[in-house]
Amino acid sequence: MLNNHPSQLDTIPTSTNQFHLKAIVYVLVIIFGLGTWTNLGGLWVELPIIVPILPESWQLPAKLILIINAANIFPIIFVFASIIFKLNTSIFEIPVNYIILLASTALAIAFACLWNKTEYLFGTNQSIYLMYLCFFSAIGDCLSSTTFIPFLHRYEPFYLNAYFTGEALTALLPALLGIIQGIGKSECTMLDSKINGTFIQVYRPPRFSVRTYFLILSSLPIAAFLAFSGLYLMKTGRMEKKISIKKSKHHQSRVFILMDNNIEDMHAIQNTIKTINKIENQLENNKKKNQWTTIITSETVIYLFVTFQQSMMIYGICPGLTTFSLNAYSATTFHYTIIANSFACPLMTLVGTFIPEVSSKTIGAFLITHIGLFVYIVLTAKMSPCPPLVSTILGPAIIFFVWILIQLIGSYIRILMGNYFRKTKDHRGLVWFSLATQTGALFGSLTMFILTVNVQLFKERNICDNASQCF
Structure with a gap:
């Protein structure tokens, strides 16, 4: 009697395992989103600590923001070039993502080691290394916007929300780490009581150094690199590729059927196809012109x-x-x-x-x-x-x-x-x-x-x- 009833035990683990796998992919996508903007976000959190130390002093943010925005032009050039030359960028997404994540990790470690190194240039000491690091970090971070999100088009739409959650955490986690670090203190200390009571500003460091801060921060792109590797190896969550029969622009399969039945009418059919082509090309040209005219409205x-x-x-x-x-x-x-x-x-x-x-x-x-x-x-x-x-x-x-x-x-x-x-x-x-x-x-x-x-x-x-x- 028991054998007559189909067992349900095999279906439960399958659906449960599938749910668990999708949950794992969701978490991996969140961690993958941590691979962008962490270095620059962390640098901005550290500004109150590094401004009193570096020679640019209060002018430092103005210089850094110009360098960062100037570097952002390169990804825009890349996007326009891909549109103009009709490049298929999907084949570059995976290797470029690996390069960006590895470079982000290396830059975070470089920030830790070189943020306070200066060189004598144009008559003054300048934080050349910090500015170079900001420039290359900005290029990588902005370029990631053109490769990270397109990579996720392989996945079901709701995974994109997980990526944006990870991007939001790139602002929150450096800020939370900055709260733990603290600000330190600046005190006025008398240099010499015999010389008119001259005071100098003495800086007391925070709970841990800028070097330690960036080394901790480097764990985020490392985690993103591992998460991306996991996503690349796993197939869960990806959209199924639909197999479609290639059809010509004007449904030539129907024409071939007619040609098989009416060979004598081949010339007339070919003339009809040419006429259809001309009409459709004219309609497409008019559509393009309308797109350009309608986009510029008040x-x-x-x-x-x-x-x-x-x-x-x-x-x-x-x-x-x-x-x-x-x-x-x-x-x-x-x-x-x-x-x-x-x-x-x-x-x-x-x-x-x-x-x-x-x-x-x-x-x-x-x-x-x-x-x-x-x-x-x-x-x-x-x-x-x-x-x-x-x-x-x-x-x-x-x-x-x-x-x-x-x-x-x-x-x-x-x-x-x-x-x-x-x-x-x-x-x-x-x-x-x-x-x-x-x-x-x-x-x-x-x-x-x-x-x-x-x-x-x-x-x-x-x-x-x-x-x-x-x-």
Whole structure:
């Protein structure tokens, strides 16, 4: 009697194992996402510690952000070249991903060893090694955006969310490590009581060094490399390749059937095919012309300008103002504001998932608020070394929340613009969106570099110099 009933025991382990394998792939994709932007994200968290040590001092962020944005042009050139020459980049994705992950690991170790090495150049000591490392890290990180995500097109769509989770963690994990590390302390110590009571600034290091920080951080690209190797070897989660019978552009299989039955009509059929070809080619040419004319509409131009302007402020100018706007209050304000800003983009990415679109009036309100916050940040930087309310508890609190809000609103506006171009202009719109983002960031960083390094519009604050005290 028992043999008459089919056993269900064999089906349960199979489905359970399949679920477990998919869960493993999901985790591997998250870890794979950790392979991008960790080095530069970690460097930005370390700025409050390295700025007082390196010879560029408060001008360092303006120089670094220009180098990073300049390096970002190379991936854009690569994308346009692949479009113009119709290159099949899929065959390069796997080897390039391996190279990027290995290079990211090597660069993290190089950051640990060379971040404070300087060379005498153009009459002053300069952090040449750090700048070279930033340049090559930026090339690799931006290039990863053109190879990591396309690699995941082999997988089921929901795995892409896992990758974005990993990308968000590249901002959170360096920030959390920075919280554990701490900021250290700067104290004023009397150099010699006999010489007019001269004071010098003495820096007390944090819980562990910058070298240790980057060595710990190098574990993230190593983990991403191992996860990518696992994904390459496993087949779970990949979409099945559909076997399709190749058909010609005009369904010639039907024509061949007619030809088999009516050989005498071959000449007439061939003329018909030529006529169809001419009509379809004309329609395709008209379609291409319409794509170029419809993409440049009034709303599109406005949103492209918004993207350019927001990128110029949030990615070009603001990073170069961090020292003058924040460090003038205190190193502690600088440190914890930079760390808190690392949480802004992942948080707004989550918000953008649930609220991907808002009305144009809401976008306008966001823009006005964002510009107002930006003006206050520029004002505090221009008034350095004595920004508003610098000697009170309220001043650091206000500037902290201003920086958090400008990052939150700026990140959300960028998400809204990206969703708009993806929805209304498809792939071509995303290309224009990326181009406006990059050119805006580059223009902003170049402007900031000129104002900070060449014009020297902003001034540092020496907490031990009585002449720079704010009363």
